Amino acid sequence: MIIAIFFGLIAGLIAGFALNITYPTEYSFYVTMALLAALDSLIGAARAHLEDKYNGIIFITGFLCNAVLAGLLTLAGDKLGIPLYYAAIFVFGGRLFNNLAVIRRLCIDKILEKKDKI
């Protein structure tokens, strides 16, 4: 699965360069927030996979929900004049690091287990 994520990212980058998609710059911040949410979901999925708790429906719904909520928060913040997007940045950013730390630990544990077996 980790490999799938890796190849997906590379394919996405290539596709992004190849397709040359553009959209109005006004929405760029919403896209950034959605991107952060999606990244969080992806890392979360990788962690769940390593912990053997992965559920496809939760993953996909989480991905969509988080991205939409982040975008909506930014929009609401814009309308109200309060930088509400900070909430999304802090939560997703924090979770990104948390999940990454867990993934790293799980990976190290696995490697150590293999060594012990040998």
Add this chain to the structure above:
Amino acid sequence: MNKRNVSAFAVALVIGIMFVVQARASGGEKIYTSRKAVTDCETMIASEQATTENIKEQIKEAELLLAEYENDKFNEEENVVESNIRDEWTKYSILAGACDVKGPGVEITVDDGKRDLYAGEDINNLLVHDIDILMIINELKHSGAEAISVNGQRIVDSTSINCSGWTVRINGQTYARPFVIKAIGNGRRMVANLLSENGYGTSLREWGVIFTVEIADEIEIAAYSGSENFVYAKEKGEEKE
């Protein structure tokens, strides 16, 4: 397992695409703009548009004037172009001090004080200095004086007033006391300003310098006698349209 990989791949693909698109759109610049910045820009645009409208109106006026001038070519009796140029010429020659002028104004006489010094008093308190003349001229200009002369020297753009010992150099010529300052303008206003509580004339009188000011109906001020040579300043040519 396979299904998992497919969904993870799909999401990663979307993220990759979004990343590239976003990076391309922003070019690394901060593109998030707050509501306030947007409002600021809108205000600026509105004011720029108002300026543009203003300029358009000016152009219209200029075109009207131009049309008037065009008509004038065939009208021998009254030449608007010529009279306008004459008006301008008079205005600028008065401004430059290039012609004699007359009109109502004030005549000020400043002289060294004649009273005895107090014990230990500085003699400078009673003497007229270059700075006193400068201050009076400044006060006169502030009160709307249109032409000024000191001891017959027209005060023009390049006039300098320096101290040189017991005398004062004005426009490169040396003058001694008394100093007669003539100014054309609103006499009452100039006198009121000079002799007000904080006016410079009042201060001079308090120090003991002789300061008299008279309103006159007709003051004559001669043209500037020196010549102007511009070595460094050159006219900046108008851009051709």
